[in-house]
Amino acid sequence: MLFHLFQWIENSGLGEAIRESKWLFPVIESVHLLGLAVIGGAILVVDLRLMGFGLRRQSVRQIASDVQPWLIGSLIVMLISGGLLFTSEAIKCYYHWAFWMKMTALFLAILFTFTIRRSVTVADADRIGTVRSRLVAVVSLALWSGVGIGGRWIGFS
């Protein structure tokens, strides 16, 4: 069932166009990498602050709301460019453990970021203990690292 879907995606006009073009895949990959830098910065700046490093004089709440548009913007760029890369090699992804690891980590990371992490970053500082915010930062970093490592490893096959 899922395999047929992946097969259909790979054989779609879009997948084929990206696969057959010499430039398209590297160019989309580059966009994906540029998005990586921005999303990495947007996540790190908040997670560092949650752990008590970086921009310590600003409240977590303020930093988080400042970078929120960059986080969402870069996430959209990542999802679109990543989706395009996927269409060109869907069947390879189907058989690659790193792809499934990445998708699992991505699902959990997005879920965690927009629920638990968000509730901590929007709450008043005095209501959230340092242990709790540090824990949230560590989980966030671990999940997003899983996404990054899984993603890089899809390329090695």
Next chain:
Amino acid sequence: MPYIRQTGRRHECRRCTQECVRYNVWLLSLLTFCEWLANTPGSIALHESLYAYPVIESIHVLTLCLFLGLAVMLDLRLVGIAMRQTPVSEVADRLLPWTVAGFVVMVISGALLFYGIPVRTYQNIFFRIKVVLLMLSGLNAFLFHSTIYRKVAEWNLLPVPPRRARIAGGLSLLFWASIVVAGRMIAYNWFDKPI
């Protein structure tokens, strides 16, 4: 009489001047150095390794988040489109140690990637473009810190910094984006010289 240089392949030089010969000797010696590097045991081990090379490559790519992600945050602040309520000096100073740590990892891992494939990388056009862009980026950062940033106290709290700071931030974003793209393209062999 065309002067024939040997930098990987035979090539006829159209401008047979003294400068040209010197230039070729310089290029030739760089190539010789890369060839020597490629024959050192460490380079061969790295080149033939099953996991070391991809692991270093992954470190190089993922450290992008730490180094460039935080550098981009500062650049965006300088341009005046992110963290506008945070003083510029605070973004610069408090994030700097992390950016520097990321940069050190980038340089070491990048040097190792070069060390594993020296001759091909040296001859790769995107690698050369990347090296030039890295120098431009360094120059931009140096000029920024030695001029307008010295007077940061005057514009520290402005949501939108003065023009020169915005230009420095914008140039930095442009250079680094190009460096990332050039870096990614090194892996492709469209313009490699036939062996």
